[in-house]
Amino acid sequence: MxxxxxxxxxxxxxxxxxxxxxxxxxxxxxxxxxxxxxxxxxxxxxxxxxxxxxxxxxxxADDLATRTRRFSGDLADRLRQRAGLPEESANRLADALVTALGITPGKKQGDTAYLFFYGHRQVDAVAALVAERAVELVALSDKELRKSVEELDVQKHFRSGHPLDIALFGRMVADIPALRVxxxxxxxxxxxxxxxELEFDYFTAVDDRVESDKETGAGMIGTIGFNxxxxxxxxxxxxxxxxxxxxxxxxxxxxxxxxxxxxxxxxxxxxxxxxxxxxxxxxxxxxxxxxxxxxxxxxxxxxxxxxxxxxxxxxxxxxxxxxxxxxxxxxxxxxxxxxxxxxxxxxxxxxxxxxxxxxxxxxxxxxxxxxxxxxxxxxxxxxxxxxxxxxxxx
Structure with missing residues (x-):
């Protein structure tokens, strides 16, 4: 059409x-x-x-998106809820899925190296992709887990069906062209x-506990620019x-x-x-x-x-x-x-x-x-x- x-x-x-x-x-x-x-x-x-x-x-909320470094942590939370995994296992499986997606992990557990804009339904779909096999997957060695997850087309859940805010404002992922919107x-x-003309508001914050006539009561002074x-x-x-x-x-x-x-x-x-x-x-x-x-x-x-x-x-x-x-x-x-x-x-x-x-x-x-x-x-x-x-x- x-x-x-x-x-x-x-x-x-x-x-x-x-x-x-x-x-x-x-x-x-x-x-x-x-x-x-x-x-x-x-x-x-x-x-x-x-x-x-x-x-x-x-x-x-399901129709919206979130832009954050905490994508891996969010995915791990969904895996704990859907598959009943303990925290360490959920984090491990989430990291494997994020790596399969092509996104660089961050230095902190649960973080990615940069902000990622994703739909709530999209991350739910990724969690559902492995929920039934989650216990089996986390029992694998790191190498076997990575190989098994790479066989899943994780990216397909982020290539279409975008929530309105991503569809409107787009998504830039410099090193993964398939994820750009x-x-x-x-x-x-x-x-x-x-x-x-720029103007300034001079303000004071009054100290409510002034205890003598010798104190002015201004606990803080400052300015804010405005127009x-x-x-x-x-x-x-x-x-x-x-x-x-x-x-x-x-x-x-x-x-x-x-x-x-x-x-x-x-x-x-x-x-x-x-x-x-x-x-x-x-x-x-x-x-x-x-x-x-x-x-x-x-x-x-x-x-x-x-x-x-x-x-x-x-x-x-x-x-x-x-x-x-x-x-x-x-x-x-x-x-x-x-x-x-x-x-x-x-x-x-x-x-x-x-x-x-x-x-x-x-x-x-x-x-x-x-x-x-x-x-x-x-x-x-x-x-x-x-x-x-x-x-x-x-």
Whole structure:
């Protein structure tokens, strides 16, 4: 069945109060120069992790993945539970399986030499592969155990049927090409739509047990760097790649509907997540003022060029940013002639305002966020069904 290219672009405007979402090596908020001025920046890695962590609040644990050095230890725990092996035997069998997989063991028992991103169902499948023979296997010598385990195709359980977070964000294993997964998602560094200046919060921690008038009560003093910004955030999901990553070669289960649901899950978590840096100090969690989604068959299009000329630091930065974004989208479509197959948006601006009118012209009549997800799901389901019909007719 054909799997034509289809990209789902997500454009977000979000205003964040004083915060330090993503710190640099000096402990200050990350920054970048763009359009000749200093901007607030949040790295793509920080927002991807925040998105992944948001998944864990809404999805069953078996449908998720873990990235850790403790893969061998996790596998040993599953072997103890499934086969009733004592700890030493479970560790020995787990190490043999990890070696057969091609992953270099770490220096510490239960560790691998590098972080490994694996699905919970995938590690369960490996444990099930040897559970019935576990007692027999651990009775073998090291050489015989290694030979017996190498005859099992351990890697097959990590080549397909990936959980959503691996299917979206990919997996890089430099020395084992068979275990690599090309990411279906690209996430840009978030940038402020305007110039920012780094500020510092001078704070003191008061000693509750001051016992004389001669003591000041300040048990500690310090500073935290911060800024505040209206951020433009962008990500894109390749639905064709997501469909490929979610397929299961073992079960042959339908992955198309899972891919469509996965796009909605990503849009939800990307829009609603916020990096947690200094969250207790700043309580910076906000919701976006705009989420626009564009479905394209040509290529992903990041609209950050809308803000190459920074929005002037005056009232209404968010609204003016929304206007600039709408104009950039319209200009891009008019200039290149690449008309999206679908576009939609939800936002908090007055529909009768200039920003509301320009957003409607660019992305259509605004809807609620649940309405946006529903319409997106309907469109993608129709596209996938049409692809299947074309394939069946060939």
């Amino acid at each position: 054909p799997n034509p290219r289809l990209f789902v672009d997500v454009h977000v405007l979000q205003t964040v109060p004083p915060a330090n979402l993503n710190r640099d090596d000096q402990g200050n908020p990350k920054e970048a120069y763009f359009g000749g001025v200093r901007r607030s920046r949040v790295s793509s890695q920080a927002w991807k992790r925040a998105t992944r962590m948001h998944f864990t609040e809404r999805m069953a 090309d990411a279906a998602t690209q996430v840009a560094h978030a940038l402020s739509t305007h110039a920012v 505040s910004a209206t951020l433009y955030r962008y990500a894109t999901v390749g639905l064709h790649q997501l469909r490929h990553n979610l397929r299961n070669d073992e079960t042959g289960a339908d992955h198309d509907e899972a891919a469509v649901r996965g796009v909605a899950e990503f849009v939800t978590s990307f829009a609603r997540s916020v990096p947690s840096g200094y969250k207790n100090s700043f309580a910076h969690r906000t919701l976006p003022s705009l989420v626009a989604v564009v479905v394209r068959g040509d290529q992903p299009v990041n609209l950050v060029s809308a803000f190459e000329e920074p929005i002037a630091a005056s009232s209404g930065i968010a609204a003016r940013s929304a206007q600039q974004l709408a104009r950039e989208h319209t200009t891009s479509v008019d200039t290149w002639g690449d008309v999206p197959s679908w576009a939609g948006a939800c936002h908090s601006f007055d529909p009768e305002s200039e920003a509301g009118a320009e957003l409607a012209g660019a992305f259509g009549t605004p809807v609620s966020f649940p309405g946006l997800l529903s319409a997106l799901h309907e469109h993608l389901t129709g596209r996938v069904a049409a692809d299947g019909a074309v394939g069946a007719g060939r």
